[in-house]
Amino acid sequence: MSGDAPVLRAEDVRAGYGAGDIIHGISVSVAAGTVASVVGPNGSGKSTLLKALAGVIRPSSGRVLAGDRDITGLPPEEIARAGIGYVPQVDDVFAPLTVRENLEMGGYLLSKAQYDVLRLHRTEIPGSSPLNHEMRAGVFDCAACALPLFSSEAKYDSRTGWPSFFRPLENAIGMSTDYVFLMPRTEVHCRRCGGHLGHRFEDGPRPTGLRYCINGVALTFRPDVSGTG
Ligand SMILES: [Zn+2]
Secondary structure (H helix, E strand, C coil): CCCCCCCEEEEEEEEEECCEEEEEEEEEEECCCCCCCCCCCCCCCHHHHHHHHHCCCCCCEEEEEECCEECCCCCHHHHHHCCCCCCCCCCCCCCCCCHHHHHHHHCCCCCHHHHHHHCCCCCCCCCCCHHHHCCCCEEEEECCCCCEEEEHHHEECCCCCCCEECCCCCCCEEEEEECCCCCCEEEEEECCCCCEEEEEECCCCCCCCCEEEECHHHEEEEECCCCCC
């Protein structure tokens, strides 16, 4: 690629929702280090174009390229990893987060499995998370916003099939009460982004007697590379 190659390019992209295309053969090119704006009246297809570039909707024809990589039709979380995300104007913007954190959240960086747990409060299949067996020293971060949530020092084997901790890091989590099984349960979520993590039960080991039963898919593990711990 030459130094002037565009970082993002759309070639003759057509896209829309369901039956009809809303944009018909759009070609744009964005050079590195520039700010590009799409200007037009309501209903002219600006959002449709941006969603097609970010993979939120799939172009019906044409190509989208990130650098020299063809990203047409890839799922949005994969396109987000190539650095292209779509953030809606109002929905899913979190006031306590910085603009960058909102971009990372809104950029569909979550996989379907992560979204199901963090946003839809679903529960992963017990035993499915590789973090069940993660015994190295390190920190478990929120998979959505990267806030550090649990230390490996508080992890223990609860034999439930879900990663379990007897204590969260300070100022890391928030709690609410839910009644999913008609019994009040203490729901545990990320203090910063509100992402659902799991539940807290009172049958944990010493010293707290608490069990934070966490969906592994809601966490990312950062091993301690200092060699201590
Ligand atoms: Zn979070």
